[in-house]
Amino acid sequence: MTKRDQQPNILKFPALQKWINEYGDINYIKLNDSKEFWKQIAIIENYDLKNKNREEKFAFWLNAYNFITIKSVLF
DSSP states (O other): OOTGGGSOOGGGOHHHHHTBOTTSOBOHHHHHTOHHHHHHHHHHHHOOOTTOOHHHHHHHHHHHHHHHHHHHHHO
16 A cells, blocks of 8 residues: 555545535445545544645645544444
């Protein structure tokens, strides 16, 4: 897995796109069962921002916010 693959990316997150309908609604029940979603949560929880530039940090926090918001809906 490359460094880029280990960055959470909600825009390219296939499991999330798979569970969004044409109205933008997310099927949270099926998303909760997605191993890929929980893998992305683990990446966010362990991601090291020390050596990242401003743009990388900004992108991380946008994605982290979105993933954590979805995670909170699941609980």
